[in-house]
Ligand code: NAD
Ligand code: IPM
């Protein structure tokens with residue numbers, strides 16, 4: 001008997017666009033197989049939102065769906081975005097809307113070396129084992145801004161977040177009159193404090209004594225100076241065992257490329273976290289391995305770091321390991337730690353035991369998305 005025996009969970013699943021459905025298939029089957037080995041069961045409730053639903057119905061994400069989703073134990077998402085739809089419509093209308101509506105204030109994106117996976121930079125015997133803790137509700141992502149052909153931007157803001165609301169407008173005139181764009185970022189004490197706590201707790205769980213705040217206070221002192229100062233003060237006040245270091249994002253990228261294994265917890269404002277997590281993914285082996293979770297006090301949502309990859313959708317070249325490892329984060333989140341470990345071990349065993357041809361196409365092998373899925377399932 002283990003703690004999972006007889007437990008049932010309902011999981012919302014939004015496979016989305018491009019390679020989303022291909023990689024989500026593997027994530028679902030792996031989570032199912034592991035959970036049932038532990039006597040638990042997952043009931044998947046599918047949502048159709050994404051490019052083809054939008055092009056067919058003109059609906060992006062109805063409020064009724066949000067309400068229904070909130071009742072699930074967790075959510076898995078494949079990817080959102082399609083070349084047939086103007087950038088931003090679906091990404092903001094679905095992905096960011098879910099993150100904001102459910103106040104998923106942490107975007108947790110671990111990057112770890114995997115067996116047999118080649119890295120573009122020599123690791124000199126070290127392993128990459130770092131994690132981006134990305135603030136997931138603010139910064140340049142709040143959506144206050146506009147572009148203008150007529151020399152005048154006048155954009156209203158009516159922002160609602162779990163801990164506050166903000167109203168006002170961005171009003172700018174440019175002379176001589178010319179087309180321009182302006183967009184505003186926001187970081188609050190409320191959000192920076194809570195993400196800093198999460199980063200420090202993550203460091204403690206990992207047995208580490210340092211977090212690195214990713215900043216750019218030299219060029220953008222109000223926004224990132226505030227983020228940096230608030231993070232440092234919070235860490236110093238509440239986590240005396242954790243040292244809070246600061247790195248400017250440009251230098252951090254340089255150091256990451258030269259020495260990818262040198263960082264642990266990277267605490268990032270929203271935009272830098274987005275960028276640094278792709279860099280980390282590339283350094284650890286590839287986009288097809290980078291898992292993520294959008295975590296909050298309500299519905300949390302698990303998704304790979306990568307997007308819908310229209311350049312390889314439908315070709316079998318997609319690597320589903322990122323989605324499968326996102327299901328590991330999901331299983332842990334709902335308390336199925338043993339099942340999570342089973343899936344994680346199955347991924348490692350598949351990679352460890354593979355001859356070159358059996359590795360994902362992404363790593364120079366021949367295995368397609370479906371073949372990788374089968375190989376992982378076989379190892380559970
Ligand atoms: P992308 O992450 O989709 O692709 C970047 C590169 O990585 C491409 O060359 C792609 O082929 C490769 N790649 C991605 N996932 C892979 C996998 N699992 N296996 C092997 N290779 C993989 O980023 P992009 O090209 O900038 O964006 C494509 C679309 O996805 C856009 O519409 C974008 O807005 C959207 N997007 C969505 C999410 C999300 O839903 N979370 C994240 C990023 C981008
Ligand atoms: C990600 C993506 C999204 C982001 C886009 C699609 C809005 O790049 O999840 O990393 O910027 O957060």
Ligand code: MN
Pocket residue numbers: 274275278305
């Ligand atoms: Mn991204």
